[in-house]
Structure formats: structure tokens, C-alpha cells
Amino acid sequence: MRSRLLIPLAMSILANxxxxxxxxxxxxxxxxxxxGPVSYVLGVNERNELQPIYWGKRLWRxxxxxxxxxxxxxxxxxxxSTTTPQEYPGWGGGRYIEPCLKVxxxxxxxxxxxxxxxxxxxxxxxxxxxKDMAYDLAxxxxxxxxxxxxxxxxxxxxxxxxxxxxxxxxxQAGSWTLPRGDGYRFNYLAGRWAGEWQMQQTPIHPGLQVxxxxxxxxxxxxxxxxxIDDGQANEQTGRIxxxxxxxxxxxxxxxxxxxxxxxxxxxGFNPFDFSYxxxxxxxxxxxxxxxxxxxxxxxxxxxxxxxxxxxHVLPGGLTSRLRPVLYNSWEATEFxxxxxxxxxxxxxxxxxxxxxxxxxxGWFGARNNDHAGLGDWTVNPKKFPNGLxxxxxxxxQLGMDFGIWVEPEMVNPDSDLYRKHPDWAxxxxxxxxxxxxxxxxxxxxxxxxxxxIFGVLDKLLGENPKIAFLKWDMNRNFSEPGWPEASPADxxxxxxxxxxxxxxxxxxxxxxxxxxxIESCSGGGGRVDLGILNRTDEVWTSxxxxxxxxxxxxxxxxxxxTPKIMMxxxxxxxxxxxxxxxxxxxxxxxxxxxxxxxxNLNKWSEADxxxxxxxxxxxxxxxxxxxxxxxxxxFSPRSDAFSAAQxxxxxxxxxxxxxxxxxxxxxxxxxxxxxxGLDERAIYRVKTxxxxxxxxxxxxxxxYLMNHGLNLRLGGDFDSTAILFEKIQ
Ligand code: DGJ
Numbered sequence: 001m002r003s004r005l006l007i008p009l010a011m012s013i014l015a016n017x018x019x020x021x022x023x024x025x026x027x028x029x030x031x032x033x034x035x036g037p038v039s040y041v042l043g044v045n046e047r048n049e050l051q052p053i054y055w056g057k058r059l060w061r062x063x064x065x066x067x068x069x070x071x072x073x074x075x076x077x078x079x080x081s082t083t084t085p086q087e088y089p090g091w092g093g094g095r096y097i098e099p100c101l102k103v104x105x106x107x108x109x110x111x112x113x114x115x116x117x118x119x120x121x122x123x124x125x126x127x128x129x130x131k132d133m134a135y136d137l138a139x140x141x142x143x144x145x146x147x148x149x150x151x152x153x154x155x156x157x158x159x160x161x162x163x164x165x166x167x168x169x170x171x172q173a174g175s176w177t178l179p180r181g182d183g184y185r186f187n188y189l190a191g192r193w194a195g196e197w198q199m200q201q202t203p204i205h206p207g208l209q210v211x212x213x214x215x216x217x218x219x220x221x222x223x224x225x226x227x228i229d230d231g232q233a234n235e236q237t238g239r240i241x242x243x244x245x246x247x248x249x250x251x252x253x254x255x256x257x258x259x260x261x262x263x264x265x266x267x268g269f270n271p272f273d274f275s276y277x278x279x280x281x282x283x284x285x286x287x288x289x290x291x292x293x294x295x296x297x298x299x300x301x302x303x304x305x306x307x308x309x310x311x312h313v314l315p316g317g318l319t320s321r322l323r324p325v326l327y328n329s330w331e332a333t334e335f336x337x338x339x340x341x342x343x344x345x346x347x348x349x350x351x352x353x354x355x356x357x358x359x360x361x362g363w364f365g366a367r368n369n370d371h372a373g374l375g376d377w378t379v380n381p382k383k384f385p386n387g388l389x390x391x392x393x394x395x396x397q398l399g400m401d402f403g404i405w406v407e408p409e410m411v412n413p414d415s416d417l418y419r420k421h422p423d424w425a426x427x428x429x430x431x432x433x434x435x436x437x438x439x440x441x442x443x444x445x446x447x448x449x450x451x452x453i454f455g456v457l458d459k460l461l462g463e464n465p466k467i468a469f470l471k472w473d474m475n476r477n478f479s480e481p482g483w484p485e486a487s488p489a490d491x492x493x494x495x496x497x498x499x500x501x502x503x504x505x506x507x508x509x510x511x512x513x514x515x516x517x518i519e520s521c522s523g524g525g526g527r528v529d530l531g532i533l534n535r536t537d538e539v540w541t542s543x544x545x546x547x548x549x550x551x552x553x554x555x556x557x558x559x560x561x562t563p564k565i566m567m568x569x570x571x572x573x574x575x576x577x578x579x580x581x582x583x584x585x586x587x588x589x590x591x592x593x594x595x596x597x598x599x600n601l602n603k604w605s606e607a608d609x610x611x612x613x614x615x616x617x618x619x620x621x622x623x624x625x626x627x628x629x630x631x632x633x634x635f636s637p638r639s640d641a642f643s644a645a646q647x648x649x650x651x652x653x654x655x656x657x658x659x660x661x662x663x664x665x666x667x668x669x670x671x672x673x674x675x676x677g678l679d680e681r682a683i684y685r686v687k688t689x690x691x692x693x694x695x696x697x698x699x700x701x702x703x704y705l706m707n708h709g710l711n712l713r714l715g716g717d718f719d720s721t722a723i724l725f726e727k728i729q
Contacts, residue, residue, distance in 0.1 A: 011323060020147025022126045024119060028067040031119070031126060033439075034058060038150035038293045040143075043068030048115040049132060050087040050141075052177040055241065056293055058150075071260070078259065085177050085262050088130060088141055088156065090114045091170070098208065098254050098266045102231035105135055106164030114139060136161035141174065147540045149308040151292040156268075157285045160278040167489075168276040172268030173289035178241050180261045183231040187298075188253075189223040189556050194544035196220045196525040197556030199638065204257050205500040206229065210236060212252035214272050216441070216478030216498065222525045224251045225560040227267055227301060235299045235633055236676075242301050243267075243291030244560060246530035249499035250274075250468070251287070254293050257698075273481075275492040280567055284496075287531060297556060298559065299676075303630050306562035310628060313533050314565070315510065322354035322627055323538055323564060323594035323614055324401070328471070331545065331571045332600035335362035335369055338383040343394050348601035350398035352609065353616035357395045358403035358471060363388070365415060371438045374410045375417030377456045392466045403469030403517075404462075408453045409502065410439045424449050427495070428482035443483055445497035462514050468515065471540070472506075474522040475483075506535045519567060525553075536595055538565045545598060546575035548588040548718065551637035551660060554593055555645075561718065564627035566593030570612070572600055583608055584690070585720040587615040588658050592645055595619045618689065622656045622724065625649040632676040635659075642714070648677040655684070655725040661714035674709035675725075678702035684725040692721040699728065 015446040023032045030043035030053065041054040051068040059065070071083040081094040081320075090112030091099035105111050114130040117138070126143040128501050138161055144153045154174040160166050178184065184204040188211050191198045202209070211226075213219035224245035233240050243265065250270035257263045258259050268286045269276075276284055292308070294300045327349035333341060337359055346357045361367065363383060365376030379387050388404075397404045411418045411425055413435070418425065427433050433440055442449050461467055483491040510516060520532045521540035528539045539561075542553045550568065557566050568590035573580035589597065597612070604612070629647040637643035637660070644659040655678060661670055678684065680703040686693070694711035697704075705725070712721060 020124060020145050021211070022121050022124065022143070022145060023062065024121060025062055025065070027710065028065065030065055030067060031064055031128075032059075032065065033126060033145050033152060034147070035145035035152050036147035036150040038152070040152055041065055044069050044116045045084070047066040050114070050116050052085055052087050052664050054179070055176060056179060056239070057295060057358060074260065081375045083258075083260055085264070087177075088114060088139060088174060088616075090132070097258060097608050098175070098256050098264070098471070099170060100175055100266060100268070101139065101158065101168070102170040102271070102300055103137065104164055104167045104169065105137070108168060109135075112137070121263050137166065146308060146312055148311060149292060149304045150294075151290055151304070151308045151312075153288045153290045155286050155288045157283055158278070159283045161278055163280050165277055165279050168274075168278060168284060170269075170271035170274060171276065171284055171286055173245065173286040174268070175264045176241065176243060176289075176291050178228060178263040178265075181263065182261055184257075184263055184671060185229050185231055185233075186255050187227040187229060187559075189560065191222075191525075191556075193220050193523055193526075194542060195549070195553070196542050197223070197553045200558045203231075203333045204255060204263060206257045206259060209255045210252060212270050212272070213250055214270060216249060216481065217474060217522055218248050218251070218527045218529045219477070220522070220524060223560065224253060224267065224529050226253055226255065227298070227559070228255070228263070228265070229298075233297050235297050235636075237295070237297045239293070239295050240298065240301045241291065241293050242305070243289060244305075244530050245287055245289050246534060247287035247499065248502070248527050248532045251529075263556050266705060269496060274495060275489075276496065277489050277493070290530060297623075301656035302559055302633075305560060306558075306631065308565075309530070309533060309562045310564060313530050314562075315535060315537060320537070322567070322623055323567075325353060325619065326356040326358055326594075326596040327352075327354045327400075327601075328358040328360055328569060328596055328598045330360035330405075331569070331598045332602070333360075333362070335367060337362040339386070339391050342391050345601055346391075346395050346398055346400065348604075349597065352597065352601075352612045353620065354597060355400055356403055356469060357398075358405065358469060358472065359391070360405040361407075361473075363404065369400070372412050372414040374407060374412040375415040375442075377406070377408075377460060388464050392464060396466060401468035402466055403471060404460075405471045405473060406457065406466055407473040407475060408457060408505070409442050409444055411442055412439050414438075421572050423485070425479050426478060427484065428480050429484040431480060431482075434479040437481070439476060441476065441478055443494065443498070444501045445483060445494040446485070447501070450501040450505060454508060457505065457509055458512065461509065461516065466650060468512050469517045469519070471519045471521055472536070476523075502530070503535060506603055510535065519559070523556065528557070533561070533565065538567050541566050541568060541593070545569050545571040546577050546579050547578065547581045547586040548579060548662060550589050551643055554589070555633065555643075556594075558631060562627075563593045563631060567596050568593045569596040569598030571598045572603065581718040582720070583611055584615070585660065585718045587612070588720045588722050589660065591615070591622075591722070592626065592658055595623070618722070622647070622654065625654045625656055630677055634673060634676065635671065645675050646675055646677070652679055652682070653727045657710075657723045657725070659712055659714060659721050659723075661716070661719040663717045664715050664719075670712045670714040672711055674707065675705040678706055678725070679727070680706065682727050682729060683729045685728050687724040687726070689722050689724075693723065
């Protein structure tokens with residue numbers, strides 16, 4: 001067991017890449033989806049229902065697998081129809097579990113009994129057709145295996161082939177059924193504005209536990225990701241079934257333990273206020289629902305997800321470029337942007353080695369504070385009398401590319417756009433419109449609004465072809481989500497159409513401007529999920545840039561998402577919560593993800609500028625390892641006093657350790673740090689940035705570093721260090 005844990009992830013992944021196959025075993029009517037190290041098995045039972053059979057570590061012998069069979073009735077209260085697990089249960093026919101699909105059929109019938117109809121296998125893809133026992137309502141379940149990580153993606157397409165309209169009341173991507181059992185724990189991410197990504201753990205008990213968003217976007221309050229562990233998993237070991245939805249609108253994950261110890265996770269569109277009419281011939285495709293399995297604890301779970309996201313979700317895949325070091329002016333200037341001020345900041349940023357300069361809010365319309373201007377995406381002539389050209393040119397001359405902030409889905413009532421099109425804001429007729437940050441949501445579900453917003457952004461990018469990057473913000477949640485111009489029956493399609501139209505705008509922009517990169521931001525980390533990540537390059541982690549708070553926030557985000565997308569800025573102190581931490585500490589915290597700087601460089605001393613330039617250079621020498629390597633969380637910041645994270649390059653050639661001490665009881669030493677993921681037999685050159693190693697170690701074997709470990713001289717409050725390890729033989 002011990003030696004298995006020492007195998008670096010890259011090697012354990014490679015060991016399994018050889019295989020992945022989807023087989024239909026006709027004699028038993030079962031499918032075996034082999035996805036690298038994982039098996040997912042489902043079958044058709046004697047009632048022609050599709051039933052999950054197994055999900056976990058890969059099985060190698062199909063002969064071991066029995067055909068699906070229904071479970072017995074427990075009592076007149078728990079019929080066989082509800083004790084028998086189903087892969088994609090409709091609501092009807094005596095089932096009380098969480099349904100994947102709930103409908104009202106043409107004649108008012110609300111009973112849906114889905115039976116197996118057909119299947120197709122093509123490479124790593126499987127499609128299974130289900131059909132209602134009587135009506136021509138068809139569901140195609142799609143499965144795609146990713147053998148390099150063991151991940152599987154499933155989603156459903158619901159087709160109305162009847163001659164009448166039907167209404168969907170719940171449409172889920174699917175459900176994942178765990179091995180029958182007790183004692184599981186549910187791990188998830190919850191939070192709030194400026195406090196996103198807080199890891200939670202709670203026992204799974206009989207009944208339903210739900211996490212969701214009813215806010216119109218992914219939300220800061222909960223994230224559509226789950227990890228269910230066997231009750232004992234830790235960072236290094238333990239069985240974990242995990243997954244995430246690719247959807248940036250209202251979503252829901254329901255974790256259910258039936259009275260018969262069946263544990264399942266159902267996810268998709270949030271059924272809250274959901275009503276989706278499907279006309280004859282129409283279809284609805286659900287969001288994708290991804291899931292994986294590991295025996296290697298939370299650490300390996302995250303490493304699998306990180307690699308999977310880089311390989312299969314993010315634009316550009318494994319060949320996409322490393323994230324550039326970015327400067328953003330928001331905390332320095334807020335809305336007070338102008339050509340001279342931005343140029344002055346850009347000159348200072350360039351001296352530090354910054355590669356991308358981003359101008360934030362305040363450059364357009366009558367935008368001098370958050371009361372006006374949103375919606376009027378024309379350059380403010382007082383602040384930029386010659387347009388954006390001179391600033392962009394100067395930024396480019398300084399060797400940086402240029403990025404700009406937009407919040408396209410929003411409108412201030414005090415704007416020309418709203419005065420012209422008050423109907424474009426979401427509203428219920430003749431009822432008040434709740435403002436948040438003095439702004440309203442545009443109804444992006446409307447095709448005319450979608451086209452207008454695409455046109456605005458297309459014009460901005462067309463007129464300024466050197467804009468390399470958009471920070472796409474969204475600073476409020478929906479309220480009064482009405483759509484008076486749609487028929488009452490269609491009005492609730494807004495929940496789905498809004499997100500789909502935002503996706504479409506981004507996809508069209510990226511197709512037209514292939515070099516454009518985009519950061520997803522929603523007042524911090526309010527829109528981070530595998531749907532938006534399929535079309536954006538990075539995310540704004542949190543509006544909370546206090547380095548100490550950030551340790552937990554960033555640890556939480558990287559449970560589910562790769563550090564490559566995690567934008568972290570170094571900002572000024574005292575921070576907005578009144579705390580001051582040393583500049584090195586702030587840099588090292590930000591360097592555990594994608595490094596940015598957000599302080600007011602006009603106020604930085606020469607010594608600060610010198611340290612910053614050294615830190616940026618250091619970051620560039622390790623960023624491939626940080627952004628694309630294997631993350632080992634050695635000491636969690638959830639314990640507050642001390643934390644450490646280590647990154648190992650996928651090819652094993654480099655590793656970097658970051659260690660942070662928050663406070664010290666007098667005379668109490670920092671814990672010994674034993675590294676992970678190295679090659680026991682290799683020798684590494686050890687390079688400290690500030691001589692905080694107690695033992696003089698200039699080079700050391702992997703065995704020494706992982707077993708003897710390192711003693712660090714980290715004493716004072718908010719002390720920090722980084723140590724580099726280069727494999728020399
Ligand atoms: C919220 C973002 O999270 C901030 O970084 C900044 O862009 C402001 N919006 C600007 O209004």
C-alpha cells in the first residue's frame with residue numbers, strides 16, 4: 001500500500017492510459033464502460049428498465065458481472081419499483097426516489113415509465129435510448145469515457161416525438177449510484193461573497209441533502225461539485241466518488257440515501273421554478289455531468305480533476321499556453337481610470353516583468369461610480385479623448401498585451417441603454433425591479449438582447465484588434481426573472497435560455513477572434529463551473545484578496561479546479577479586512593495559482609518593486625509546475641497555524657514547496673515537512689529563496705525529502721518561504 005502511494009500521479013495515469021473500452025455484453029444485456037482505472041457498469045433488467053450495476057475501481061473480468069435484476073418489494077410502502085435502482089428514473093409508476101425526468105404529457109398524464117429501446121457504441125461513446133411505455137417521448141442517454149483519468153461524462157437529450165406539446169418539470173443530466181452502503185461522507189464547497197470555496201464535510205444520512213443555485217448563475221454560495229468519500233478518506237488515501245456539472249445557470253445536486261442504503265447523486269437543471277415546454281418535434285439537451293473515482297484520497301481526486309480539466313474541458317486542451325503574469329488596476333484606481341493614469345501604472349507593471357495589463361471597470365459611458373453607465377459600452381471621451389488606441393499601443397510597446405473589463409449582461413437604470421430599452425431588463429410587468437449594486441440583469445434569454453450584446457462586444461474587439469483579453473464580470477444574481485414578451489408557458493425557459501445565450505456569445509466571439517482569452521468573474525468566484533470553463537481560460541477566484549483568507553479560499557477552489565485557472569492578485573495592505581501581511585507572503589500565496597498583481601504600484605517603495613520583480617522572475621521559472629503540475633496539499637490552511645503545498649512537474653523534473661506560518665506560540669517549531677510525489681532514487685538540487693531551511697541541504701535524494709523531510713525556520717506571524725527542487729540525476 002505504502003509503495004503504491006509513492007507512485008506519482010503522472011505515472012499512475014500513464015499506467016492506465018493503455019485501455020479504455022465500452023463493451024455491450026448482449027447475452028446479459030449489460031454495458032461495461034472501462035474508463036482507464038475506473039469501471040462503470042449498467043444493464044437492462046427483466047422489466048426492460050435501465051439499471052446501474054457498478055461504479056468504482058476497474059474490474060477486469062466481464063464473466064464476474066451478472067445481469068441486472070429488479071429488487072424485491074419491501075412492503076406496500078416500498079414497492080419493487082422504488083427499491084430497484086434506476087439509471088435515469090422518470091417520475092411515475094410507484095417511484096419515490098429523486099427523478100431524473102418529470103413531465104406533464106399532452107392529455108394531462110403525469111406518469112412517466114421509461115423503458116430501454118436501443119443502444120449505439122462508437123469508440124469512447126455510448127448512447128442508450130429510453131422511451132416511455134406508451135407515449136413517443138424519448139430520452140437518449142449519452143456517455144463518454146476519458147480513459148486517461150477515469151472520468152465519464154453523461155448527459156441526456158429529451159425529445160418530444162408526440163404530436164402535442166409536453167412540459168418538462170424536472171430535467172436532470174443523470175444520476176450516479178454508489179455501491180450500496182452506509183457511512184459515506186459528503187464533501188462540498190460553500191461560501192459567500194468574498195468568502196467562496198469553503199470546504200464542507202458532513203455525514204450522508206437517510207433522506208436528501210441538496211446543494212443548489214436559484215440565483216441564475218453558478219453562485220458563490222455553493223458550487224456544482226461533489227466528493228463522496230467512504231467515511232475515512234484523507235488527503236493521501238481512501239475511496240472517493242466525485243463529480244461536477246457543466247452548467248452556469250440554476251443547478252441542483254441532490255445526494256440521496258434511500259431506506260435501503262442506496263446512495264445516489266442526481267444533478268442537472270434546478271427543478272425549482274423550472275417549467276420547460278417542448279413543442280412537438282422539439283428537444284432539450286441537459287448540461288453535462290462529469291464524474292470519476294479514486295482510491296487515492298482527496299489529493300489524487302484533485303490531481304485527476306486538474307488534469308482532466310486541462311486535457312478535456314479548458315479551451316486549447318493540453319497545448320494551451322501558460323497563464324501570463326497579469327496586472328489589474330481595479331484595487332489601485334477603482335473607477336478613476338484615464339489614459340495618463342493607466343499608462344503610468346503600465347510602465348511600472350512592465351518593470352516588474354508583468355506580461356498582461358488589464359484595465360478594469362470605469363472606462364466607458366458615464367461610469368464614475370457604480371450608479372451609472374453599465375450598458376453604454378462606448379469609451380468615455382473625457383477619460384480617453386483619443387479612444388483606447390494610445391493606451392493599448394503604449395501597453396504593447398512596453399511588451400505586455402492588453403485586457404479590458406466588461407460586464408455585458410448588466411444595465412444601470414441610469415444609462416442610455418436602459419432609457420431606450422427598459423423592457424430589456426428582466427422584470428415582471430408592473431412590478432418593482434430589485435436593484436443590486438444599482439444595476440439590473442438584462443434578459444439575455446431574448447434573442448434581440450443576445451444579438452445586441454454580441455454586436456457591442458464584436459464592435460469593441462473589431463475596433464481594437466489588439467485587445468487580447470476580456471475580464472467578463474457579472475455583479476449580481478437574478479431577481480424578478482420575468483419575460484413579459486414570452487407567452488406565460490414559455491417565460492420560464494429564461495432559466496435555461498439565458499445561460500445558453502451567454503455561452504453562445506462567448507463561443508461566437510472566440511470563433512471570430514481566435515486569439516482572445518477570457519476570464520470568468522462574478523463578483524469574484526460566482527461563475528466557476530465546467531460549463532463556463534469549457535469556453536474561458538481562467539477565473540477570478542474571489543474579491544477577497546487578503547493573503548491569509550486566500551489560503552483557505554484557494555485551497556477550496558483547487559479541490560475541484562486546476563490551479564491554472566485560479567487568478568490570484570498581490571494587493572496592498574492593510575487589506576479590506578484590516579489585516580497586514582508581508583509582501584513576500586502575499587506574493588507566495590498568489591504564486592500558488594496564476595499570478596497577478598493588483599496593488600497601487602504608484603505607492604510601492606523601491607524595495608517593494610525590487611522584491612516584486614524577483615518574485616515575478618521566480619514565478620516564471622516555476623509556473624509550468626504550478627499551473628500544469630501535480631498538487632500535493634501537505635498541510636491544510638484549514639488548520640490555520642501552518643500550511644504547505646507542493647507542486648511536482650508532470651515529468652518529475654522540478655518541484656516547488658510553498659510554506660506559510662500564520663502565528664507561532666513562543667518556541668514552538670514549525671512541523672517537519674515531508675515531501676510527496678518525488679522519485680525516491682533521484683537526486684534533487686535544493687534551492688531556498690531566503691535560507692529558511694534549518695538543515696543545510698544543498699542536494700538530496702527523493703527518499704530523504706519524502707521520509708526524513710525538511711525542518712523550516714518559520715517563526716514570526718505570516719512568515720513564509722518557497723523551496724525549489726530540480727532533479728539532477
Ligand atoms: C467585481 C470584480 O470581482 C472586481 O474584481 C472588479 O472587477 C469589480 N467588479 C469592478 O466593478
